[in-house]
Amino acid sequence: MDRRTDRRVAARIAAGCLSMWMAAPAAAQHLDVDALIANIDERSGQYRQLTEILQGADAARALAAFDVMLETGDKTMRETAIAAATSATDERLRARALWETLLLKDSFTIEIVTEDLDDDLRTALDTWIGPVSTWGITARFPETQCLNLYRTNVCEESYHLSVSGLKVDMRYSGTLQGSFALNPEGILAGEVMNWNSKTVYPATIQLR
Numbered sequence: 001m002d003r004r005t006d007r008r009v010a011a012r013i014a015a016g017c018l019s020m021w022m023a024a025p026a027a028a029q030h031l032d033v034d035a036l037i038a039n040i041d042e043r044s045g046q047y048r049q050l051t052e053i054l055q056g057a058d059a060a061r062a063l064a065a066f067d068v069m070l071e072t073g074d075k076t077m078r079e080t081a082i083a084a085a086t087s088a089t090d091e092r093l094r095a096r097a098l099w100e101t102l103l104l105k106d107s108f109t110i111e112i113v114t115e116d117l118d119d120d121l122r123t124a125l126d127t128w129i130g131p132v133s134t135w136g137i138t139a140r141f142p143e144t145q146c147l148n149l150y151r152t153n154v155c156e157e158s159y160h161l162s163v164s165g166l167k168v169d170m171r172y173s174g175t176l177q178g179s180f181a182l183n184p185e186g187i188l189a190g191e192v193m194n195w196n197s198k199t200v201y202p203a204t205i206q207l208r
Contacts, residue, residue: 047080054084054093062093070100086186086207095165098182099145101207102163107136110178110192113202125201128194129176137161168205180205 053065062085069081078100085097102108112131114122125131139152149172150159158173168188170178173195180190180203188205 050080051084054081055088057089059090059092062088062090063096066093066096086182087184091166094182095163098166098168098188098207099142099163102147102161102168103140103142105137107134108161109134109206111204111206112192113204117201121199121201124194124197124199128197135161135172178203 050065050069054062056062066081066085069077072078082097082100085093086101088094088097110129110133112125112129114125114131117125135149137147138150139148139155140146141148141155144155145163146155147161147163148156148159149161149170150156155162158171161168161170166182168180168182168190170176170180170192175195176192177195178190178192180188182188186207188207190203190205191200192203193200
């Protein structure tokens with residue numbers, strides 16, 4: 001066999017290997033996609049079942065499911081539990097979801113409802129905290145459901161967010177005082193008051 005023949009044979013072998021190499025990932029990808037879809041279907045079914053339990057009529061079972069889902073330590077499982085429980089029928093479960101939501105936050109945002117404000121109130125708001133303001137959380141005290149907005153050693157009565165059931169009270173001495181409640185739609189709605197002028201504005205705290 002001469003050199004030309006050797007080169008032709010080598011070229012055919014190389015082409016065959018390349019064809020096999022290119023086909024292999026496609027087949028592997030097909031198998032991976034099938035496995036992925038099966039995994040998605042299985043997990044979506046599990047999440048659907050858990051959500052139905054959390055939002056079902058059996059309050060004891062719903063609370064137990066909430067605890068178990070949080071205890072897994074899985075981030076997605078925790079988010080699913082909190083999201084479903086926030087709009088559940090049982091108030092105790094919704095209260096648990098509210099606290100767990102706030103507990104995970106490093107900050108929260110207050111949005112003032114400005115649609116019905118006249119020009120004077122809007123101007124006053126803009127010179128105060130504005131229609132949207134973000135407040136940092138400096139410490140957490142689960143035993144009393146207190147979130148500090150200043151300092152870290154103990155629950156600061158003058159600078160804190162406190163949770164009681166579905167209600168949230170906020171105080172930032174010299175600036176703001178607020179009161180909110182988690183409504184059936186899963187929105188934390190209420191009002192805030194300018195500490196100095198005593199002007200009251202409707203507002204919400206964003207939970208997501």
